[in-house]
Amino acid sequence: MSCMALQVACESATKTNMVMIFGEITTTAKVDYEKVVRDTVRNIGFTSDDVGIDADKMNVLVHIEEQSPDIGQGVHGMGTKTLEETGVFTRTLSVV
Numbered sequence: 001m002s003c004m005a006l007q008v009a010c011e012s013a014t015k016t017n018m019v020m021i022f023g024e025i026t027t028t029a030k031v032d033y034e035k036v037v038r039d040t041v042r043n044i045g046f047t048s049d050d051v052g053i054d055a056d057k058m059n060v061l062v063h064i065e066e067q068s069p070d071i072g073q074g075v076h077g078m079g080t081k082t083l084e085e086t087g088v089f090t091r092t093l094s095v096v
Contacts, residue, residue, distance in 0.1 A: 008023070010024070010025055017053055018061070019037050019053070019058060020061040020062075021060075024064070025064050026066050033064060042055035042056075
């Protein structure tokens with residue numbers, strides 16, 4: 001899937017057997033954020049309590065909201081500013 005109108009301000013934090021992602025993401029794509037986190041942690045190699053995080057047993061906290069219109073207007077003009085005015089380049093995000 002891809003999304004041309006993606007706006008992201010997202011952070012992550014981790015602690016023993018816990019990953020938290022939070023922030024603002026505006027997209028038309030349907031994303032299973034917990035699955036993305038688990039798959040990423042598993043692909044990195046964290047698959048055992050012995051290494052501090054087990055991708056299949058860890059607690060995943062997701063707090064993602066859509067970007068507020070006020071922030072969007074100030075940052076990228078909510079469609080009223082050109083890409084040059086915002087300093088943003090166009091890129092397609094593909095989520096597997």
